[in-house]
Amino acid sequence: MTFEELPAAVVQTDSDVVAGFAHDEAQLVDRRLPLAVLSPRSTDEVVACLRAAASAGLAVVTRGAGTGLAGGANAPDGSVVLSTRRLDRIVAIDVEERLAVMQPGVVTADLRSAVADLGLFYPPDPGSVATSTIGGNVATNAGGMCCVKYGVTGDYVLGLEAVLADGRVMRTGRRTVKGVAGYGLTSLLVGSEGTLGVITEITLRLLPAPPPPATVVATFASLTDAGRAVERITGDGTDVSLLELLDATTLAAIDAHTGMGLAAEAMLLVQSDLPDPGPAIDSVQAACEAAGAVDVVVTTDADEGAQLLEARRQALPAMERLGDWLLDDVCVPRRSIVALVEGIAQVADDVGLTIGVFGHAGDGNMHPTIVFDRHDPDSLAAARRAFDAITALALELGGTVTGEHGVGRLKSGWLARELDPVALDVHRTVKAALDPHGRLNPGSVLS
Amino acid sequence: MTFEELPAAVVQTDSDVVAGFAHDEAQLVDRRLPLAVLSPRSTDEVVACLRAAASAGLAVVTRGAGTGLAGGANAPDGSVVLSTRRLDRIVAIDVEERLAVMQPGVVTADLRSAVADLGLFYPPDPGSVATSTIGGNVATNAGGMCCVKYGVTGDYVLGLEAVLADGRVMRTGRRTVKGVAGYGLTSLLVGSEGTLGVITEITLRLLPAPPPPATVVATFASLTDAGRAVERITGDGTDVSLLELLDATTLAAIDAHTGMGLAAEAMLLVQSDLPDPGPAIDSVQAACEAAGAVDVVVTTDADEGAQLLEARRQALPAMERLGDWLLDDVCVPRRSIVALVEGIAQVADDVGLTIGVFGHAGDGNMHPTIVFDRHDPDSLAAARRAFDAITALALELGGTVTGEHGVGRLKSGWLARELDPVALDVHRTVKAALDPHGRLNPGSVLS
Structure with a gap:
């Protein structure tokens, strides 16, 4: 099987088309042009594509919607991209x-x-x-x-x-x-x-399907207070279905973007989707108040809850308005969330960039979002320094370099730092056993 | 590193001692005597044990408490057993x-x-x-x-x-x-x-820690009725923390063993450990009644609930009293539980043995327990036929050959039937990549 033998509908080599499949949303990762985009319509056609790539000795980068943030879908030179867009049934x-x-x-x-x-x-x-x-x-x-x-x-x-x-x-x-x-x-x-x-x-x-959730939104005069509320909520084991934290930088950006009138050092958004969410919501409210919340709003109305969540949903769009953005992803033990967010504020000061932090406080999984100008070499270099400092901080705090976005090409070097040398070697052993010619997404995960 | 170089306290070769570590609780699996039992006290000593086994070219079978039911801890001839009993901190x-x-x-x-x-x-x-x-x-x-x-x-x-x-x-x-x-x-x-x-x-x-559970126990005039109750409870998505089914054979054995006065075609035991279990328990009760339960007992008292669960806890001891027992483990789609239990009753008839079925109906994971006499070749052969028929039935019903006990040596042949040939080959590839000399528990999982 060669590329020439694949159905014509499967293979696209027009450079304009190919450019649209060349990379995902990651920053700080090389972007190149693959040789072709393959869009198989069945498992059999995927088989044919992989056999053709094997015959031609080409690397294959599989791609979904290209929304990744770690460069896992960035095609290296001389590769082909396999798009799953037609396998949509x-x-x-x-x-x-x-x-x-x-x-x-x-x-x-x-x-x-x-x-x-x-x-x-x-x-x-x-x-x-x-x-x-x-x-x-x-x-x-x-x-x-x-x-x-x-x-x-x-x-x-x-x-x-x-x-x-x-x-x-x-x-x-x-x-x-x-x-x-x-x-x-x-x-x-x-x-x-x-x-x-x-x-x-x-x-x-x-x-x-769970019932519609009840919602609590609380603002705090300090990040530490919000962190204490998170500790109380997770420590109690209260059954919450959402527990998000927004820091002051993110809130200011959302306020500038939406005019929502947000001004706080930190905000928590919490939901419970229990059939009777009353006790859980009471417990969340009490935890926020005990931690010194400035303001606590509670609603059991699902639409109102969705409106209250809007601030969280506007976090990334608001940060995007400030410039190029690198939406990072680290995860630390829950007790280290405050230390992480404070450390990131220090990094922002050090490198002279805006970094908003928001994310899944209930899991310790935060998304520091670095704002920079990728066309300005100094700003780009500062973003890179911030990225490295944040990733190093997560490891120092006993965390991981990626909570949910993946390693891709962006963090393959950091994966090698996080893993112990034997585990890294076993990664390579498993990779070599399943893909002996290194044809599947080379350079991603393992550098 | 050789066995002679290991600390004397780690190595035992006395045949009486070794015999006590030679196998787990599985039936229908070969039992041999290993050459030695190694009981390391630290990770370093485990390393030394594995290096010694490598030098000597011996297989190593790791063993916890030996309670396994699939022969995964059965040591083949010429192997050493590595016991974790001293790694207990x-x-x-x-x-x-x-x-x-x-x-x-x-x-x-x-x-x-x-x-x-x-x-x-x-x-x-x-x-x-x-x-x-x-x-x-x-x-x-x-x-x-x-x-x-x-x-x-x-x-x-x-x-x-x-x-x-x-x-x-x-x-x-x-x-x-x-x-x-x-x-x-x-x-x-x-x-x-x-x-x-x-x-x-x-x-x-x-x-x-969740609150103490509330409990529902329901008896049914037919297995089909009980199966319909299971379907209702799981179909509703009621938040239950336990959902066990006992068939007539098992109930009769428990009754004979305990004099509990159990006589029913099927029994369901259900618990909910929600903070307010009322709605879930009401829903379970309604599901059982709608399915035609003969008798439904409900309690929110934890001690009373524990007493009601006693029938389930006596299932295996009761079956044990009837002879040698093979506690099997298969899992089917929930909708096929009734078909599985009825099919097993047919198998019991066909081979002329008692087979009680009980287990985790909420997961489709049942434990057919075959009673036989291992010293009687005919009975042993019948048990083997029953075991094969039940395992084949589980696969026919879209299930798996093991829901929670593992493959071990008992089911390695059946694993090869369950897996597709490529997946089986990838199992061998992974095994060869991580254990190229095949020294770790050879013959278990992969035959």
């Missing part, structure tokens, strides 16, 4: 067993809404939910605001079909709730960012 | 971050009670909880009655330390709630039954 939704089978190119929001129509719930809700694909979510093990209660994408993946580097089709996992037959190959593929195989079908576990 | 419990670090030989019940003393909860509760070890639970990805709400052991493993076949020490995972840095090596080791490395330290995520 929901194959089956089994209401009784609460599972769904789909191709990787299904947009996450579409899947969520298709199952919601049947009274079911697919929790993972990465920021890119409206445009990113289930395949990309699985490949990066994406998270979102749901994770404090519902975990990450990988927690919902029951089984996969994947095409290996040599073109063989492998099925992993099961359709039952439980099962321990054999090695965790499903989990090995989840989060492997296209370096071990091309995922062509996904079986997801679903939940019954 | 809880290293740390971090209340604030809700995690615990321990050596593999810690007894599961001890860990559960140590964290309970601090207001925390480690959910996994395999039937062997009082004697099995966390290391064994991780190696088999053990489950229990908690799984319907709380998932399996692997859902709680944040990170591991493991010694590889060549004696290198690898650390995987993290101490944060979230993290996607690198491949899922933690998940790869979980459930790998000692075939990929020897686990020497485990970091577990914990939960806040």
